[in-house]
Amino acid sequence: MCQHQPACPTADSADREAARLTAHHPEQGWSLLCNGVLLFEDTGELLPDGQIIAPHRPLAAGRVTTAA
Template identity: 45%
Template sequence: MNLRTLTAARRAPAPRPAAARRAVVTALETCALLLAEDVSVVKSSQDVRDLRLRLRLHQKHLGSVAGSRPAQPRLSGLVETARRSAAQAPPDRLGEAQAYLRQLAEEVQAVVVEMGRCGLVCVHPRECPPAHAPDQAAARIRTVLPDIGCRLLCNGVFSFDDTGVLADGRVYPPRRTVPTGPR
């Protein structure tokens, strides 16, 4: 695989508007709250209604962000599964409703994880710097490509082993250090 093929085949991250990042962060917070083993936030039927509404809104926002990109079959399937689950009425019994909400939270969380894997959004607790930022190399590694000696970062930047960088369609040459002292 050469650099031209790699550049053409890469999935560039979508622009990360604040609304998309906010949707991811709040969805992850809600999912973490519902999936925590030691905490039961569902104590009444009103809690069930509120949390179901919140998860439905997360699913809707994430679906709109995911729908802004070309078709990703796995992501589309996860979004559709979460949409169908969110459309179902929760069970009347509290224990069954808790299980329903946990399942829905797991499905929403799976959508977020897949969006991160596809490069649509940064799912890290602290958002990775964008490709055009001076500290672009501080982004987390998404994929290691040892056969060509580079890493694909969360922000869509290719960082090569020789310190060269491919970012925003531009190639930045390696940074060479000048040896000092006697030879």
């Protein structure tokens, strides 16, 4: 699929989200990457083979909990 040089990560690689955008529809909450991955705004993904990757939002940064 990808025609970029160097080629973007494949859909089955760990860094697949680093592929370039080919379509971006923020009003609908999704983007299509050049490796065929559908990336959703909740960080979920749909791979070209139909595999679903559950949302994986990072935990809130900078939160410090202290015991009272």
